[in-house]
Amino acid sequence: METRPLYPDDIVARKSDLMQLAVVERTVEDIDSHTPYPGQGQEPIIRDRSISQSAFGRFLRDGIPPKDTVLIRLRDDTSMELLPTSKVKLIDRSLLIGDIVKRSSSDAVSGVILQTSTKCSLQPMCDVTFQGTQTFKGILPPGKYNPTTSQFCVYPNGKPDIVTEIPSSELRVTDSPTEEDLVVYKDWIGRVEAITNNIQIRLSDNCVVEIPDESGEHVDGALGTFAIGDIAKTKKGNLRRGHWIFGQYNANTPPVGTVVSVRTVEAEISWLQKRVGSLADEPPSSLERPELESPDFQVYDRTRRPTQRDSNLSYNTISNSEIDVKLDTRVRFKDLTGACLKYNTPSHPNRIPKLDRMDNLGYDLNVFDIVAFSTEVVVQWQDLTITTDRSIDLVPDGNIDDEHAAWPSEITHSLNLQPVLGMDGIEQPEKVGIVHAVNAAERMATVKWSPDSYIHYSGDADDEGEIRPIVAHAIRTPVFEEEVSLYDIEAPAPLNVRRGDIVLITKPATSSQPGDAPWLGEIVDTPLDGTFVVRLGAASEVRDVVMFREEAVVAVRSDGTDDLGDPWGQNEMDEDEEDEEFSDDDEGESIDEWESGDEEMIARYEDENGDPMDEEEVENEEWESADEEDAEMQDAPEHQTPPTSQSATPTDTSDRTVNQASQLTHLNLQPAGGPLSYSVLDGDPPSDHHFANEPATTSSNHMRRTQKEHKILRNPSTLPQGVYIRTYETRLDLLRVLLVGPTETPYENAPFVVDFYLPPAFPTEPPQSFFHSWPAHASIGALGRVNPNLYEDGKICLSLLGTWEGNKGEGWNAARSTLLQVIVSLLGLVLVREPYYNEAGYEALVGTESTKRPSALYSERIFLRAKGFLITAITSVNDTAGLKGFEDVVNWLYRRADGPKLLDATIKNVEEVLQRSDGSSEPNGLTVMSKGACVSLKRVLERLNELKAKG
Structure with missing residues (x-):
């Protein structure tokens, strides 16, 4: 039987002891929990004997559970345990209204939770003895209380029977407020x-x-x-x-x-x-x-419900929240008397005990502990079908951040924007509508368009360069229906809501009653007509009201995306803390120390002539060549042939970069007569160079190191194939690099341009960089970044550039790192076959079943986005920011008869992909695409053929 996937907060039990419950703390697939040094200074962590000492040691350092293992927190102990997933059984999964789920991680179809129904097992109050003499009413925390070793035990006949099958809707939490309320x-x-x-x-x-x-x-x-x-x-x-x-x-x-x-x-x-x-x-x-x-x-009490129903509302899809059920939550019955009448029978007269206040000084001690529970949920799927499922038969949808995912009732619009008459700097999409159904497998959606709706965007993007501010909108009832590709529409996040979101009412009813807050409510339904239903849960009289999107503003997102900060509440470790040792106990006891069995990696350093160097020389930057004057740039060779993909890389490049670069392949970019792979251009840098206005540096140390960088770059044996570099006669501290996407990746044959600046503090500080991310083509589809490391505002996320906190030793090192290493890293570690895993922390997910489809969908989007880059470069090589100085390279790469004819190669590649994408094979984002992607890809092919015809 297949082991069910596990997620944080799942309730599990050891298969060898199903009575011992635990809560899942970490899994290999939940990257948000992968903070280093788990349990440090808190609970000890027990290692299952089947997990090797070295694997356990790595986990204690990086916080990432080894594949097919899980970290659990035992309910009746203060420790945590790392053990194989095959040794635990999933008991229950806590899902909330508004959560997006799937039936399995490999499924295409998603659904939204409409309702939850939880049955709880409750532990009543017990008679507890202290030191065998004093007796109290109370509930001991989970654990083993042996009368011979503990001051406390349950007396005289053990704990009363557990009350089972109690709906959580009949319960309320004893204490309020609590944290997170x-x-x-x-x-x-x-x-x-x-x-x-x-x-x-x-x-x-x-x-x-x-x-x-x-x-x-x-x-x-x-x-x-x-x-x-x-x-x-x-x-x-x-x-x-x-x-x-x-x-x-x-x-x-x-x-x-x-x-x-x-x-x-x-x-x-x-x-x-x-x-x-x-x-x-x-x-x-x-x-x-x-x-x-x-x-x-x-x-704010989400469990409050209207006393009267609105006859105009359809209540079959309205959500009704219950308490957030967790193990050991202390609860009361909302109606204890009614519960006793309902559940206490002649055969079980005291199933629910009732403690008399008069016996307890007037205090109400009728409280219970939740010791187990099971949950059923009602799900509305993307095709509008509604089912009831056990929570353990569903998994959270980890792909909800997909720019092209959509769910019924979401506001959407076409990608092409047009100016709004009479409003300078304001644009609006041609069509606005409501998603009615989604075919997730084919990446298609049924949309009802609304001619009376509009969304006005400001022409100025925000600081991130990704989200355009919405300055006005009005959503009205949709009219006509159309099937469209998910790549041809956008669902703007600021306008879309989910069940469980808390909203502010823009025109609330007035109230003079203290504490009455009719200006605040919770989304409980999202019909398909452009409205939503808000439950005014903070008003003195709870009621459900129907509103248009512009009549409410989201204040708190149910998925927590409004939250900031470290969820684990801990800062980065000091360097001294990283050296803390751990030891192992073969009997599976608590692990306090550990000694690594890995051999120490010995670094080997060479100068530019290939001669070995001592580490002291490297750290003192004494790696100058004997003939330093040869670094002068006036003797640059007249012509260079681009090297092959097997070209050597600098010896100070990391092993991972070297290996990755050696595997890069391109179509033949070496025909005779091609442009120089490295060239110094006459005159000043172009005005569109991102760092053109940065001051030049004239210090001798800076100039000497700059010349060294150029000496490395101009060497015909160093640059990998597909790299072209331009610098400027008056500014050698500025460079522009064009990278051609390697074959067998979503970036194949597409051009990517990066500007570099060697700042005054170089090489103590790393080079500064800017990625020219060209706007998406509305006719092609595909939105967002072209890579997790390449931002639309130009930022490049790379440890060598100091823009990402990578592993120890991966950052810029003034003595060993070079600009060539940065360039090779971009080509070999960024423009890769599966860019989905470039997202921070995702390297631990490579090969996992749950990420295969998200990775394929990500590559599919990137495939389209990269084709847009290619079309932009060919269409407007003289006008597109970043291409100045590469006009001859672009023409030679894509158009000239004596070049590698990458335009023809791309046309052939697109034709082959369309031919293979006949629905008989699962899309992989590289050679087979979904129906929705093919809709866009056919337009890409049409545009490429037009460019070829123009010659």
Whole structure:
């Protein structure tokens, strides 16, 4: 039987002991959890014996679980364990309304969660003894409490039976607020970051004292806040200083008891948004008891529902939230009396025990722990079918960031923009509509267009160069239907919402009642007519209202994309911490230290003549050649033939770069009479060189190192095939590089241009770079970056350039790194066959089943985007930014009869791809494309043939 894929927060159990539950902490595929040194300074980590010591050591360093392993947190222990996935069983998967899911990671079709239905198993309060003498009502945390070794145990007959099959809709969480809760205070909505509580403890002498939460200790030594029903220990000094609710301090009474009340005295809150139109200043980041108990403060409760139904609404797709169910969550029944009548039967009269307040000084101790649960969900799929599934039979869709993914009810528009009459600098798409259904496998969508809708974009992009600001929009009921390629439409994220999003109402109803907030609500339905249904959950009377998109503004995204910061709450390790050692215990015990069994990598350095160098010489940059005057640039050769793809690379290039570069292939770019691969151009650099206005540097050290860089680059044996370099007679510190995409990659035959600048601090600082990312062609389709490392605003993400924090030793080194190494890295490590895995942290996902389809779809988009680059270069070589100085190269590469005829080669390649893409094979993004991609690719072929006909 195939092992189910696992994800963080899944509930699992060891197959050898299904009663011992655990929570998944990390998997190899969840890159967001791959922070180094897991568990350091916190819980110990146990290694399963089947995992080698060396693999475990690597995990302790980089935080990435080895393939087919999982890191779990044991429920009844304070430790975590790394073990094979084959040894655990998936018990439940927590999915929330609005989550995007699939039936398997290899499926094309996605769906959105409409409803969740969770059945819980509850542990009632127990009789707990302390030191065998005092007895309390309470709930001990998970663990083994042996009467012979522990001060605590359950008495006299063990724990009462677990109450099973209780719908979470009948439960509520005992304590509020808690961390991560959304709260409303006056005109603002915020998120609770931390809370400070006081707890009231009932002692064995029936006295009650209130002390600060942090003065108490959990019986298992765990950290965290207390909940009603917990057993708390403290010190007698804390009791003396406490506030006595009942009775008074007695030195003979043990400082142990049951938490009977929790009172929040302070809450640290991150304020997110304020009511539209409000002039109120942001509240203080810390609210104290007077503010928390005022009518202006409330915790946003997603479980509230309208008392009356709107007859105009269809309720079969409206979402109704329940509590967020987690292991060991402390809950109450919303209606305990009703639950007792419902579940207590003559055969099980005390299935749900009910504790009388009169027996507990008036405190309500009818609380329960969630010890297990199972979830069913209702899913609406992209083809509009609706099914009910077990949560464990579904997987999260890891491809929701795909620029060309779409789901029913999303606002979409055509790619081509046109000026808005009478509005300078404003553009709008030709067509705006609503997605009605999606054929994800074929990358096609059914869209209903709305002639009365519009979206106005500002002509100025934001700082990232990717998102154009929307200045106005109006969405109205769609009219006519059309099947379109997903590559021909865009679904603007700022306008689209998901179930669970919290929105601000732009024109809310007025209310003078304190604490009433009808200006805030949750998206609970997204019909197919351009509207959405908002539940005004913060209003005194909850109701559902239908709104157009422009009548609400998203304040909090349900998927957390509005959040910033380190989810693990830890900063980067100091270099000293990286050297911490770990050791192993063969019996599978806790691992505190570890010694690497890997052999130390010995670096070998050579000067430019190939002679060996001592490391001290390298670090002192004493790698000058004896004939330094030969580096002068006036003697550049008149003609150079581009080297083959097997050309040598500098000895200081990393092994990975060398290996990658040696595997590059191109069509023959070496016909006689071709342009120089390296050339110094007369005069000043062109005005479109990104660094043309940067000051030149005249220091002798800088000039000497600059000349060395050029000496390396002009050597015919160094440049890989497909690289062309231009520098300038007056500015040798500026260079422009054209890279031709290697064959058997999505970038095949496409040109990519990068500008370089050797700044005054060079080589102490790395070169500065700028990538010329040309705009996408609306007629071709495909949006976004052409590579995860190449940004549309020109940024290049590369450790050698200091723009990415790579592994130790991969950054720029003034003594060993060269500009050639940077260029080879761009060609060999960026323009690769599967660029999806260039995303930060994705290298750990290579070969995993769940990423095969996302990688193919990414390559498919890049294939189209790269063809757009090729068309841009050929069509407007004299006018396109970045191509100045390469006009002869572009003409020779693509058009001239004596060149490699890359235009003809590209036409042939596109024709072959279209011929193979007949629906009989799964698209791979390189040789076989989806139907949606073929729609665009046919237009690409038509345009390429037009360019060929023009000669």
